[in-house]
Amino acid sequence: MLVKDGKVIFEKHKEGTARFPVPDFPVEYGIPEELRRRVPLNLPEVPENEVVRHYVRLSQRNWGVDIGFYPLGSCTMKYNPKFNEDVSRLPGFTHLHPHAPIHLVQGALRLMYELQEYLKKLTGMDGITLQPVAGASGELTGIFMIKAYLKHRGEGHRDEVLIPDSAHGTNPATASMAGFRAIEVKSNDKGTLDVEDLKSKLSDRTVGLMITNPNTLGLFERDIREITDLVHRAGGQVYMDGANFNAIMGWVSLSDLGIDVVHLNLHKTFSTPHGGGGPGAGAVLVKEHLKPFLPVPTVEYDGERGVYYLDWNRPLSIGKVHAFYGHFLVMVRAYAYILSMGGEGLRQAAADAVLNANYLRHLIEGEYRISYPTRNMHEFVATAMPIKRETGVRTYDIAKRLLDYGFHAPTVYFPLIVPEALMIEPTETETKETLEAFAETLIKIKKEAYENPEVVKTAPHTTPVRRLDEVKAAKQLKVKWEGS
């Protein structure tokens, strides 16, 4: 949209292509004089079918799981069944007012309560809040609860949070936002946490350990029991980043692993379309000793009276972490997803996610170096280092070239401990044919790198825009036409 001489100019406008019906009653009928339009309304003239085509075309320029494969590692870009979307759009949910009295929102509270119970069952944990609105928001909530707990126990002097070098950036950011020092713990040559390094960093200053399991290399932390015992013996708490829960849901009790707090990214594992900044939900689950510190209000059920209610009377609570009760419609989707999948369905989804990732790794491992070539969980990390050394083609170029072949790139340059990383998470919802086509394309691009590196280095060639300034593209969005 362009403004010229105080008039809005529309790029699709063409004089005489659209006609408004002439009313057959006096236009001034019933409209007070002072409210009547004095100058004609400046609307674009565009035939209806052209308008539809314009917006559909624009929508298709955006990538999404409904268009194609989206193997963004650690992001779990699985297909989100439309049934969950339909349920989340029911007027009974969308028309709810957050200030509605409790007796009028029993259904919504029941949904939240039952979702809490399902998530507790899936993780083996004792208490929960659904209030945080993202993984990162869940992390901060969890670490605040640990802080409050330690203070309550008279150990407020503890100020060091131990974090593996493979962790997501939100982990150290969370620790420092909570006023702690983030201390890095090394990974070993198997890609899991180095227990000896952990031991050397535990002390009476340890707040706890933030550990992702399976970790961002797609590997299950096999020493987790030993690790959690060590942290507890040092007086610390274990926070698990559960962003990768999709790989293990229904298979393992986190409580049995010795986890004290965990967040789950409901938008990833439990089917809410995500990316582009939300909305999300980062449910946080805790063991019994941390329950008093949960944010207010908690959602409870009074079995005797048969009513659901909000409990604000929690003197040790860390307080509120978000307006009202969090992102309710994400909870609705998670609830619909869990009920439609069933317990066995969730277990099967996790198993299929792991199977797909292992199959894909198997398909490309002769051509791309896999960072830790053992059996992985839901994702694996390849490195384009040898290709870069021999041809000058970088991971970034490969990611861009994938777009020309109709695939979204995997996560790149993360985790930081793998140079030229390609972190690939196919998820359980992709077919064998898609995985094979993606593997073939990666192999084809590698061949191009050796035979015609320029074509890869200058990719993408087929997209509406080429290489963008990625910071500006995210921070200074241009969402309107400003003249050509």
Ligand SMILES: Cc1ncc(COP(=O)(O)O)c(C=O)c1O
């Ligand atoms: C391992 C891990 N932890 C935490 C997060 C943060 O989650 P969110 O983006 O919902 O804040 C992510 C997101 O990609 C992640 O992959």
